[in-house]
Amino acid sequence: MNFQDLEHIETADKYIDIALHAAEKHAELMRTKSKTQNKLGKSKFIEIEKITIINKVLTAHLNKILESFPSIDNLPIFYQELIKCTLDYPMLKKSLGAVNWASMKITDMIEKITVKLKMANDQQILYTARKQYYGRVCSFVKQIKENLEYLEHARRTMKDFPAVKTSLPTICIAGFPNVGKSTLLARLTPAKPEIKNYAFTTKSLNFGYITIGVKKIQVVDTPGTLNRFEKMNNIEKQAYLAMQHCADIIVYVFDLTEQYPLEKQEQLFQVVINLDKPTYIYLSKTDILPPEKVKAFHKKGFVVYTSKDELEKDLIKKVMENKELAKRSYD
Numbered sequence: 193m194n195f196q197d198l199e200h201i202e203t204a205d206k207y208i209d210i211a212l213h214a215a216e217k218h219a220e221l222m223r224t225k226s227k228t229q230n231k232l233g234k235s236k237f238i239e240i241e242k243i244t245i246i247n248k249v250l251t252a253h254l255n256k257i258l259e260s261f262p263s264i265d266n267l268p269i270f271y272q273e274l275i276k277c278t279l280d281y282p283m284l285k286k287s288l289g290a291v292n293w294a295s296m297k298i299t300d301m302i303e304k305i306t307v308k309l310k311m312a313n314d315q316q317i318l319y320t321a322r323k324q325y326y327g328r329v330c331s332f333v334k335q336i337k338e339n340l341e342y343l344e345h346a347r348r349t350m351k352d353f354p355a356v357k358t359s360l361p362t363i364c365i366a367g368f369p370n371v372g373k374s375t376l377l378a379r380l381t382p383a384k385p386e387i388k389n390y391a392f393t394t395k396s397l398n399f400g401y402i403t404i405g406v407k408k409i410q411v412v413d414t415p416g417t418l419n420r421f422e423k424m425n426n427i428e429k430q431a432y433l434a435m436q437h438c439a440d441i442i443v444y445v446f447d448l449t450e451q452y453p454l455e456k457q458e459q460l461f462q463v464v465i466n467l468d469k470p471t472y473i474y475l476s477k478t479d480i481l482p483p484e485k486v487k488a489f490h491k492k493g494f495v496v497y498t499s500k501d502e503l504e505k506d507l508i509k510k511v512m513e514n515k516e517l518a519k520r521s522y523d
């Protein structure tokens with residue numbers, strides 16, 4: 193899923209300006225083209241052309257907004273939850289409803305006003321009808337001013353959402369900062385995430401893909417320490433939601449080089465276990481650890497992987513042995 197292509201949403205005033213400008217430009221062209229000598233007839237023709245353009249331009253812009261926003265209820269649950277925790281979900285729905293309402297109201301008026309303009313038997317009636325029409329159309333657009341502003345805010349937020357391929361079998365890598373999560377991602381996949389010798393290097397989800405012939409497995413490097421959900425920043429929330437809603441398997445990375453106390457890493461491991469997903473343990477940095485320390489590290493009920501190759505082999509096996517996951521492994 194990719195929200196990068198959501199188009200910029202203008203202000204209400206800007207849409208009114210665009211429509212009026214287009215109508216005026218069109219009218220100029222029509223004035224030179226109109227053959228009729230009858231002044232009233234010519235005015236009617238021009239006014240009808242103008243309102244037709246206003247209607248077309250405004251409804252095209254408003255409908256484009258509606259079409260470009262995904263139907264929220266049909267989004268994968270990960271994105272629905274992400275929207276709920278980064279945006280005002282009821283306001284987003286209300287705003288899309290308001291744009292739809294304005295578009296319909298504007299469309300509804302076109303027939304009535306065209307009849308009115310055609311029937312006008314003097315210039316004054318014509319101008320009054322036109323003025324009323326402009327007033328009402330502008331008022332419909334201005335009534336959704338805040339909704340347009342909110343949709344632009346939502347678009348900018350959603351543009352930065354991670355592009356998770358929710359249909360692929362997905363492995364999330366979790367663990368304390370600086371333990372080697374991104375390094376593991378780079379070892380399992382061709383991805384080239386930023387790897388630095390300090391904590392919180394990764395500030396968004398990193399993606400990589402294990403390719404097995406025509407099949408693919410998505411691997412996600414998830415940053416953050418997973419505090420209580422309310423205390424998490426947006427990136428940590430994304431990471432948690434990805435683990436909760438996208439992960440079919442979790443790889444938890446332990447680091448015994450004592451940057452972070454083992455006790456803290458165990459606490460986070462418990463949070464991950466509570467997600468109730470198949471979980472694998474990878475012990476990083478074993479090349480710089482005393483072998484006895486590596487040997488002594490056990491977790492009841494878990495295999496502790498120290499080799500990336502062994503881990504990769506078992507992860508692929510796990511995915512391919514599961515009929516449902518294996519079926520989803522085509523991009």
Ligand SMILES: Nc1nc2c(ncn2[C@@H]2O[C@H](COP(=O)(O)OP(=O)(O)OP(=O)(O)O)[C@@H](O)[C@H]2O)c(=O)[nH]1
Nearest residue numbers: 369370371372373374375388389391392393394477
């Ligand atoms: N010696 C050794 N160093 C490693 C290993 N894995 C990671 N490192 C180093 O540990 C540091 C942190 O690695 P990252 O992969 O960036 O760790 P991370 O968990 O993604 O860190 P954040 O993104 O900050 O949470 C880097 O300096 C790595 O080079 C390993 O297996 N052996």
Ligand SMILES: [Mg+2]
Nearest residue numbers: 373374393394
């Ligand atoms: Mg990282």
